[in-house]
Amino acid sequence: xxxxxxxxxxxxxxxxxxxxxxxxxxxxxxxxxxxxxxxxxxxxxxxxxxxxxxxxxxxxxxxxxx
Numbered sequence: 001x002x003x004x005x006x007x008x009x010x011x012x013x014x015x016x017x018x019x020x021x022x023x024x025x026x027x028x029x030x031x032x033x034x035x036x037x038x039x040x041x042x043x044x045x046x047x048x049x050x051x052x053x054x055x056x057x058x059x060x061x062x063x064x065x066x
Contacts, residue, residue: 001034001037001038002037005037005040006041010038012038018035018039021034021035
């Protein structure tokens with residue numbers, strides 16, 4: 001990420017909030033630094049709705065199961 005910062009576009013997708021990135025990355029110091037870089041020149045797109053994978057999974061379940 002450091003090499004791409006200010007030089008190239010980067011697309012990141014996640015189902016985790018920025019507050020959870022320290023858990024995902026396993027580093028409470030580096031996660032905020034990465035989030036800071038990601039959000040510096042960002043365009044945030046929130047894709048709501050059902051997950052494509054979960055929609056397929058739900059169709060495969062027997063009727064009445066969840």
